[in-house]
Amino acid sequence: MKITTFSIRIFIPILAVLFVLSFAYDIFMYYSEINITPLHYTSEAMMILFAILYYRLLSVEFDFQNKTIQENLRIFVYLLGILYLAVIICKILLNPSFSPESFPRLAQSLGSVIYANIISLIAIIFMTPLIIVFKNLVYYKRTIRTIFFMRAFLISSVACIIATVLTGAELNLNFSGLGIYNNILLLFVLFCILMLSLRNSWITYLSRKEKVLYFIISVFLIWAVIYLFEFAFEFAVPAHSLAIGAFANIAWIFLVSYMIFSCLYLLLHLPTARVFDRKMREVASLHDLSRAISAEFNFNKLIKLITEMTTKVIGSESTWLELYENGSKRLFIASSHNLSPDEITAFQKSGRQDLSEQILLSKKPIMLNEIPKNHPYFYIKNWKTDIGSIIGVPLISGNGKSLGILFATKRHSYGFDPDDQAMLEAYANQAVIGLDNAALLKQSLERERLEEELRIAREVQKRLLPQKTPTFENIWVESLTLTAYEVGGDYYDFITLPNDHIGIIIGDVSGKGTSAAFYMAEAKGVVQSLSRTFYKPRELLIRINEILYESLERKMFISMLMASMDCKNRILRFARAGHCPLLHYDSTRQTVRLLQPEGIGVGLEKGKIFQNTLVEETIKCSPGDIFVFYTDGLSEARNQMGDEFGDEQLCTIIQNNAKKPVSEIKKTILDAILSFLDGQNLADDLTLVLVKT
Numbered sequence: 001m002k003i004t005t006f007s008i009r010i011f012i013p014i015l016a017v018l019f020v021l022s023f024a025y026d027i028f029m030y031y032s033e034i035n036i037t038p039l040h041y042t043s044e045a046m047m048i049l050f051a052i053l054y055y056r057l058l059s060v061e062f063d064f065q066n067k068t069i070q071e072n073l074r075i076f077v078y079l080l081g082i083l084y085l086a087v088i089i090c091k092i093l094l095n096p097s098f099s100p101e102s103f104p105r106l107a108q109s110l111g112s113v114i115y116a117n118i119i120s121l122i123a124i125i126f127m128t129p130l131i132i133v134f135k136n137l138v139y140y141k142r143t144i145r146t147i148f149f150m151r152a153f154l155i156s157s158v159a160c161i162i163a164t165v166l167t168g169a170e171l172n173l174n175f176s177g178l179g180i181y182n183n184i185l186l187l188f189v190l191f192c193i194l195m196l197s198l199r200n201s202w203i204t205y206l207s208r209k210e211k212v213l214y215f216i217i218s219v220f221l222i223w224a225v226i227y228l229f230e231f232a233f234e235f236a237v238p239a240h241s242l243a244i245g246a247f248a249n250i251a252w253i254f255l256v257s258y259m260i261f262s263c264l265y266l267l268l269h270l271p272t273a274r275v276f277d278r279k280m281r282e283v284a285s286l287h288d289l290s291r292a293i294s295a296e297f298n299f300n301k302l303i304k305l306i307t308e309m310t311t312k313v314i315g316s317e318s319t320w321l322e323l324y325e326n327g328s329k330r331l332f333i334a335s336s337h338n339l340s341p342d343e344i345t346a347f348q349k350s351g352r353q354d355l356s357e358q359i360l361l362s363k364k365p366i367m368l369n370e371i372p373k374n375h376p377y378f379y380i381k382n383w384k385t386d387i388g389s390i391i392g393v394p395l396i397s398g399n400g401k402s403l404g405i406l407f408a409t410k411r412h413s414y415g416f417d418p419d420d421q422a423m424l425e426a427y428a429n430q431a432v433i434g435l436d437n438a439a440l441l442k443q444s445l446e447r448e449r450l451e452e453e454l455r456i457a458r459e460v461q462k463r464l465l466p467q468k469t470p471t472f473e474n475i476w477v478e479s480l481t482l483t484a485y486e487v488g489g490d491y492y493d494f495i496t497l498p499n500d501h502i503g504i505i506i507g508d509v510s511g512k513g514t515s516a517a518f519y520m521a522e523a524k525g526v527v528q529s530l531s532r533t534f535y536k537p538r539e540l541l542i543r544i545n546e547i548l549y550e551s552l553e554r555k556m557f558i559s560m561l562m563a564s565m566d567c568k569n570r571i572l573r574f575a576r577a578g579h580c581p582l583l584h585y586d587s588t589r590q591t592v593r594l595l596q597p598e599g600i601g602v603g604l605e606k607g608k609i610f611q612n613t614l615v616e617e618t619i620k621c622s623p624g625d626i627f628v629f630y631t632d633g634l635s636e637a638r639n640q641m642g643d644e645f646g647d648e649q650l651c652t653i654i655q656n657n658a659k660k661p662v663s664e665i666k667k668t669i670l671d672a673i674l675s676f677l678d679g680q681n682l683a684d685d686l687t688l689v690l691v692k693t
Helices: 005-032 037-061 069-094 110-138 144-167 179-197 201-205 208-233 236-240 242-295 299-314 341-347 354-362 379-383 418-443 446-464 514-530 537-551 608-613 647-657 662-677
Strands: 318-324 331-337 366-368 389-396 402-410 476-482 490-497 501-509 558-566 571-577 582-586 591-595 616-620 626-630 686-692
Touching: 005 037, 005 110, 037 110, 037 144, 037 242, 069 110, 069 208, 110 144, 110 208, 110 236, 110 242, 144 179, 144 242, 179 242, 201 242, 208 236, 208 242, 236 242, 299 318, 299 331, 299 402, 299 418, 331 341, 331 402, 341 379, 354 366, 354 389, 354 402, 366 418, 389 418, 402 418, 418 514, 446 514, 476 490, 476 662, 490 514, 490 686, 501 514, 501 626, 501 686, 514 537, 514 558, 537 558, 537 571, 537 608, 558 626, 582 647, 591 647, 626 647, 647 662, 662 686
Parallel strands: none
Antiparallel strands: 318 331, 318 402, 366 389, 389 402, 476 686, 490 501, 501 558, 558 571, 571 616, 582 591, 582 626, 626 686
8 A cells, every 4th residue: 555745745735625624614604504505515516526536545546456355355344343433432522413303404513513524524534445445346357337337326426416415405215396306316326336236256256265254244244334324424424515425325325235235145156165166276286286297207106196186186086097008009097096906907808998999089088977878888887886977088199199098987977067177188288298208217218318308398388389370350360489499488378268358378488498398388277277267367367376386496487478359349458477578569650669567477476576566558459450479589589690689670570561461470570580590590489479450
C-alpha cells in the first residue's frame, strides 16, 4: 500500500477544506434556522466532490485491484469492524437525537449536528473502500456484460443521488409526490445490483477449507451488514447531507445483496469443493513426477515410480505399465500397483491384449467408463473382476516408436472424466522422457549414451511443440523453430481460450542440455493444466511461477511471454516474465516498437516479488498490425565476425515488409538470418512466432 507525498499534499487539504466548509454550514443552519437554498446545494455539491476525490485517492494510491481474493475479504471484515466501532464510540460520546417527524431528520442538539457530520464522514471513508472491494470480487473473471452492469450501476447511482438532492425525497420506493423521480431511478439501481450480485466467480477458485470457513463467517457478516444502515446511517447521514445519505443507502443495499448471494453461492459450491482441490493436487503430482524423472535413471526404480505416482495423480485403484519385451512385439506388465501375482500371470495368456493392441495401433488413448457384457473388451472384467472403468494411454517416443501403455482403473463405472484423461496424457509425456533416457543409460557407453540422449530429447522437444500452425478468425499466424547442436529449452504453444480468445505463449529455459529439455517439457505440462482454469496472461504466469519455483533448480529459471488475443475485437493482452521484448508493428502509424513491461523470470522468486513486478499490458490492434514473439536465439545469433543479429535488424525487416503476407515475412526473416550467419552454426535454439491482424 503506497501513498506518495505529492498525493497527500494535494488531496488531504482539499478534502479537509470541503468537510470543514460543509460542517460550518450545518452549524450556521442549526443556530440561524434559516434555510438558504443556494447554500444548501453548495454544501451538497461539496460533499459529492469530497466523495469523488476520496474515491480517486483510493483508486490511485491504494493497490486494491491487484490484491488476492483472500486479501480483499480480510479488508472487508476489517473495514466493517472498524466502522461499527467508530459509530459506537460516537454514539457514546455525543448521545445524538433527531426529530422523528420530518425527512431529513433534524438534529435536536449541537452534539447531534456534530454527530451527523462525523457519521457522514465515516460513511464516505468506509463505504467507499467497501464498494471497491466488492467491485474487485465482481470483476473476478469479468466479462463485457459485467463491465456494462457495473458502469450502469455507477451512472444510475449518481443520477439517483442527484435526484434525491433535488427532490428532497426519501429513497423508500414510495412513488408519490416528488419521490417518484429518485425512486424510479432506484429501481434501475436495484436491477443493476441484482445482476452484479450474481457475479461470484471468485468462489469457484477457493479451496474447500476456505469455502467452508467463508460460509460460516458470511452467515454472521450478513447480520452485521443488514443491521448496519439502521444502526449507523438511517437518520444521521441525511440530517447532514441528502447526497451522502443516498450514497450510503445504495452502498448498503449493494453490500447486503452481494453478501446474501455470495453466502448462497458458497453453500451451493460446498458439495463440489473437493473436485477443485483434487485438480490442484493432480497438478502438484505431475510436477513431482517431472522432478523425480529428471533425477532417476535406474530402469526398475523408474517404472515402479511411474505406476505409484499415476495412482496418486488420478486416484485410481489399480495401475499397471505394459512394455515390450526385448527383441519382440509381446507386451508384458513391467510394473503394477494393486495387481495380484495370479492376475499378472493370467495377463500373458492369448486373447488378453486386444485393448492394448488397439491403443498402440491408433496411438491414441482410450477411456472406457462402462464395460457391459456385450462389450468387445469385456474380457478385462473376466481377467480382473473389480474393474468398473479404465483409461489406457500410449507411451510414444520422440521418434514415433511405441514404448508401451500406461493403464489406470477404478472399481465403479464412470470413474473418470476428460480431465483425468488429459492429465494422464501429460503425465505419460513426462514418463516417456524418463523411459527413453533410462533405456539409453542401460544400452550404451557414456559417449554414445550422451549423443543418443541429446537426439531423443531434441525429438521429444519437437513433439511437444505445436505440430502445425492453427488457423484463427481475423488473424494470421506463422511459426519458425531452428535448433542448435545441443538440446535447448525453447518452448511455444497456442492455447484455445473461451469467448473467441486464443493464447500464445513462448518461453526459454536458462541453460542448455537435457535439463533444459526436461524443464521445457514440465513447463508445457503446467501450461496445459493451468490454462483450463486461468485465462489472463498475468494470472497464468503467476500460477506457473508458484508451481515451477518448487521444482526448478535454484540456478535455473524460465523466461516467458504470455499473450491472449481477442480475435473478434482485435485486442491483445500480454505479460512478460523476463523474456525478450514483444515487437509490435503499428499499421496505423507505420511504426515499430519493442514492448518490454516489467517482469522477472519464472522460478527466480517464490511469489511476492514476482507478482508485484509482473505487469500486464493491453493493446488495441488495427488491421495489418504485426506482433513478433521470439527467443534470444534470434537476437543474439552471431556470425563468424562475432556480430549479433540484434533487435534493430529484426525491426527493420518487419518495417520494410509489413504489407506482405505473414508467410512471406517469415521467409524473409529466415533468409536474413541464414545470410547473416553465413554458414555459422546457431549457438542457441531460435524460435519465432508471427501474428498479423
